[in-house]
C-alpha cells in the first residue's frame with residue numbers, strides 16, 4: 001500500500017503463472033460443488049454409476065468403443081500392457097524423449113524399454129527408426145502424442161499391421177487431437193489401446209489423480225476390467241494377479257461435467273497458441289529462439305506451447321525473474337536417467353532427444369490466459385534477446 005494510490009506495480013506487466021487451476025475450478029464452482037455433494041450423499045464412492053456414465057461419454061468423445069476409468073494415466077498405461085500380457089523377456093518400443101511414466105510402466109512389468117529417437121519437428125517418435133527396433137521380443141510400440149500433437153498414427157498403424165505388433169498410445173497430453181476434423185477417432189483411439197491422464201494439469205483435469213484406458217477390443221477390455229480389481233471377475237475369486245486401479249466416483253463425476261466444456265477449452269488453447277505465434281512472428285526475436293512449427297499432423301490440442309531456445313536455462317531464469325512461469329518438459333531424456341543405467345545407453349545415442357532436452361521451453365498456455373499476459377510473455381522474451 002502506498003499513500004499516493006499509484007503504485008509502480010500498477011504499471012508493471014502482469015505475472016503469468018505456469019498454470020491457473022483454481023481459476024478453472026472457480027468458473028464452474030457451483031456446478032462442481034453441487035455434483036460433489038450429490039456423490040457424497042449417494043454413498044457410492046468407488047466405481048459405480050457415475051463412473052459408468054463418464055466412461056460412456058468419454059468413449060463417445062474419443063471415438064473408441066470402450067473407455068475404462070482408472071486411478072491415473074500411469075495406471076492406464078500399466079493396465080494396457082498387463083492386458084497384453086507384457087512381462088519379463090518382452091520389449092516395448094518407447095520414445096527416449098517423453099514423461100517418465102511411458103517407459104517406467106514397461107520396466108515395472110519386468111520388460112525392457114527399447115528407446116527410439118524423436119522427430120525434431122514434432123518431438124514425437126520417429127516411425128522410420130521404430131521399424132529397425134522391432135525384434136522377435138517386441139510386444140508393443142508406445143507412441144506418445146507429446147505436448148498435444150499426434151505422432152504419425154497413420155504410419156504406425158501401417159507398421160503395426162505389417163509387423164503384427166500392437167500400438168499402445170500414451171495419449172496423456174493429447175485428448176481430442178485428431179487427424180482430420182471429420183475423423184471420428186482421436187488420440188488414444190488409433191491404436192489397439194490408449195491411455196489418457198486426468199491429472200489436474202492435463203487438458204481434462206480431475207481434482208486429484210485419475211486416468212482412462214481406451215480400446216475397441218472387447219477381449220482386451222474384459223481382461224483390463226478384471227485387472228483393475230485385482231484380476232477378479234467375481235468378487236474374491238481371482239483369475240489373474242491384477243492391482244487396485246479403480247477410479248473414484250467423485251473424480252468421474254467432476255470429469256463428466258468438465259468433459260462437456262473440453263471442446264471450448266481446446267479451442268481457447270488453440271486460439272492462444274495462434275496468438276503467441278503471431279506475436280512472436282511480429283516481434284523479430286533472435287534466430288536463437290525458435291517458435292514451434294505449425295501443426296504438422298491434424299488438430300494439435302496444445303497441452304503445451306513448446307519452443308526451442310539456445311541458452312535455454314538462462315532464458316528460463318530470465319523469464320522466471322520477471323514472473324513468467326516458463327517450464328522445461330523435460331530436461332533429461334529417458335535413456336540417460338539413472339534408473340535406466342542398466343540398459344547401457346550413453347550420451348549421443350539419441351541425438352534428437354538430447355537436443356530437445358537441452359532446448360525446449362514451454363510458455364504458459366491455458367484457456368484463462370489473457371491477452372495482456374501473452375503480451376507480457378513475449379515482451380519478456382524480447383528483453384532477453386535485445387537487452388536495453
Ligand SMILES: *Cc1c(COP(=O)(O)O)cnc(C)c1O
Pocket residue numbers: 072073074075098099101102144170172173196197198199209210211
Ligand atoms: C501425465 C502423463 C502421464 C502419466 O499420467 P498420470 O495421470 O500423472 O499418472 C504419462 N505420460 C505422459 C506423456 C504424461 O504427460
